[in-house]
Amino acid sequence: MGFGPFLLLAVMEGLVSAAVLALTAVGLSLVFGVMRVVNVAHGAFFMLGALVAWFVAGHVAGPPVWGWLAALVVAPLVVGALAALVDISVLKRLNYEPEAVIVATIGVLYILEQAALMSFGPDARPVAAPFTLRLQLPWFGYSGYKLFVVVAACAVLAGVWLLMARTRFGLLMRATQVDRNTARAFGINVDRVYAGTFALGAALAAVAAVLVVPISQVHYLMGADPLLLAFITVIIGGLGSLRGTLVAALVIGLSDGVISMFWSPTLSKIIATLLVALVLVFRPQGLFGAKA
Amino acid sequence: MLRLEGVSAGYGAVTVLRGLSFAAEAGEVTCIMGRNGVGKTTLMRAIMGQIAVSGSVRLGGEELAGLPAHEVPRRGIALVPQGRRLFGPLTVAENLEIGLMTRGKGAVTRDRVLDLFPRLRERLTQVSSTLSGGEQQMLAIARALCLEPKVLLLDEPTEGLQPSMIAAIRQVVLGLKTTGVAVVLVEQRVSAVLDMADRVAFMDHGTVAETVARADLAPGAAQFATWVGV
Ligand SMILES: Nc1ncnc2c1ncn2[C@@H]1O[C@H](COP(=O)(O)OP(=O)(O)O)[C@@H](O)[C@H]1O
Ligand SMILES: [Mg+2]
Numbered sequence: 001m002g003f004g005p006f007l008l009l010a011v012m013e014g015l016v017s018a019a020v021l022a023l024t025a026v027g028l029s030l031v032f033g034v035m036r037v038v039n040v041a042h043g044a045f046f047m048l049g050a051l052v053a054w055f056v057a058g059h060v061a062g063p064p065v066w067g068w069l070a071a072l073v074v075a076p077l078v079v080g081a082l083a084a085l086v087d088i089s090v091l092k093r094l095n096y097e098p099e100a101v102i103v104a105t106i107g108v109l110y111i112l113e114q115a116a117l118m119s120f121g122p123d124a125r126p127v128a129a130p131f132t133l134r135l136q137l138p139w140f141g142y143s144g145y146k147l148f149v150v151v152a153a154c155a156v157l158a159g160v161w162l163l164m165a166r167t168r169f170g171l172l173m174r175a176t177q178v179d180r181n182t183a184r185a186f187g188i189n190v191d192r193v194y195a196g197t198f199a200l201g202a203a204l205a206a207v208a209a210v211l212v213v214p215i216s217q218v219h220y221l222m223g224a225d226p227l228l229l230a231f232i233t234v235i236i237g238g239l240g241s242l243r244g245t246l247v248a249a250l251v252i253g254l255s256d257g258v259i260s261m262f263w264s265p266t267l268s269k270i271i272a273t274l275l276v277a278l279v280l281v282f283r284p285q286g287l288f289g290a291k292a
Numbered sequence: 293m294l295r296l297e298g299v300s301a302g303y304g305a306v307t308v309l310r311g312l313s314f315a316a317e318a319g320e321v322t323c324i325m326g327r328n329g330v331g332k333t334t335l336m337r338a339i340m341g342q343i344a345v346s347g348s349v350r351l352g353g354e355e356l357a358g359l360p361a362h363e364v365p366r367r368g369i370a371l372v373p374q375g376r377r378l379f380g381p382l383t384v385a386e387n388l389e390i391g392l393m394t395r396g397k398g399a400v401t402r403d404r405v406l407d408l409f410p411r412l413r414e415r416l417t418q419v420s421s422t423l424s425g426g427e428q429q430m431l432a433i434a435r436a437l438c439l440e441p442k443v444l445l446l447d448e449p450t451e452g453l454q455p456s457m458i459a460a461i462r463q464v465v466l467g468l469k470t471t472g473v474a475v476v477l478v479e480q481r482v483s484a485v486l487d488m489a490d491r492v493a494f495m496d497h498g499t500v501a502e503t504v505a506r507a508d509l510a511p512g513a514a515q516f517a518t519w520v521g522v
Binding site: 169174178181182190202 | 340364365366377380390394435
């Protein structure tokens with residue numbers, strides 16, 4: 001295979017990573033932006049989404065597409081509901097103190113991982129792709145499902161944008177993000193907005209997981225890498241800036257694809273981490289973040 | 293209309309309001325005066341349920357003390373906070389929408405409010421933080437009026453504004469009075485107080501030290517020197 005086709009393959013792989021990363025990171029960014037807290041359990045919500053997908057897919061009869069579609073509906077609902085519960089029963093009691101929330105969500109992360117280990121076991125398990133179309137390009141064949149992941153992620157992200165920009169709940173989230181006390185003075189039930197935002201962020205991680213499992217299998221520790229990459233993305237993009245998060249996800253995903261393919265995945269992670277260090281030194285507010 | 297009795301409140305270990313009593317009646321402008329740091333803004337926060345309060349805050353017959361903060365505006369009390377506190381990145385229309393969501397009669401309320409502030413009607417899609425200072429203050433008042441309030445609290449609304457804007461705000465306040473709204477106006481300028489007030493409450497040491505009817509206040513009245521130091 002020549003250099004051109006090889007690069008094309010690397011870019012296509014990069015786009016798939018970017019799409020999944022964007023979904024995961026947008027959830028994290030939304031929670032940070034609106035609630036000003038860091039959710040360390042975000043990766044565990046991702047893992048839980050994958051696990052629910054595996055469970056649901058295994059219990060739906062018929063062709064794989066039915067099980068997968070059911071998982072796409074059920075996983076975000078289950079994970080979102082659990083996240084809302086965590087918000088109401090833990091974060092709210094901590095009064096959303098940033099440091100306390102970090103510690104508490106580390107606790108949630110361990111609880112979820114151990115619960116997954118005890119119920120699901122240490123083995124990785126596959127989930128069947130909803131379809132097995134193979135795209136034959138002149139130089140190589142490529143998974144049609146992977147391209148579908150890119151399209152589906154774009155659709156979900158467009159949905160998030162519409163939700164934020166055009167709906168009543170989006171307006172409530174944006175107003176709360178600006179000033180929660182003034183929001184309360186205008187009748188906004190900030191507790192409810194927070195629970196909804198936390199649930200939405202976790203549900204987005206779950207959607208990303210459902211998209212990813214036919215490619216990468218389910219495992220109780222699978223949340224660690226997405227969490228790290230999502231953090232890197234959110235920091236580079238600018239904490240709380242959705243646009244910055246999307247751009248950063250594209251850059252990181254693409255460079256991850258290209259560097260992994262031409263050199264090694266480890267080098268790609270090293271470069272991404274280095275990039276974070278540089279951004280933190282020279283532009284602490286992130287590429288798109290407003291100056292604090 | 294609005295009646296506070298024995299209200300104490302503060303921030304953590306710091307007590308600011310100490311057994312304060314205060315009343316505002318429908319169709320009247322009640323001004324609050326007092327030195328800087330005496331607790332005027334804290335009083336606004338206490339009424340809005342933003343800080344914990346002991347004592348009684350009643351609207352009509354209903355006790356508001358202890359309600360979650362977001363329930364207070366739903367009962368009909370609207371605040372124009374000191375420093376405006378607009379939702380800066382949101383557009384003018386979105387700022388108004390936040391008020392309209394909670395109370396008010398939708399488009400009817402919105403039109404009535406925009407008739408009071410025609411300049412805002414021309415700027416509905418503008419991001420509110422890019423408005424001029426005077427326009428921002430108009431938006432802060434308009435946003436509060438979108439709640440169709442029974443009681444309107446204005447915390448130093450004319451601070452730092454040019455005379456034409458101050459005159460516009462005066463017109464709005466006097467107009468509200470005729471529609472039966474109870475207006476509570478925190479104001480530092482004696483001339484403005486004498487011009488608009490029906491009654492003046494002077495604050496000192498965390499309480500209302502003296503309440504005087506407008507008719508009993510002359511421009512050089514001793515109360516201004518005693519309680520405000522002007
Ligand atoms: N968030 C706060 N935390 C602690 N103390 C505060 C806070 N806000 C105001 N204070 C204190 O409460 C007192 C009253 O302040 P404030 O109500 O803003 O006065 P005013 O509006 O009359 O100028 C002041 O001594 C001020 O320092
Ligand atoms: Mg003040």
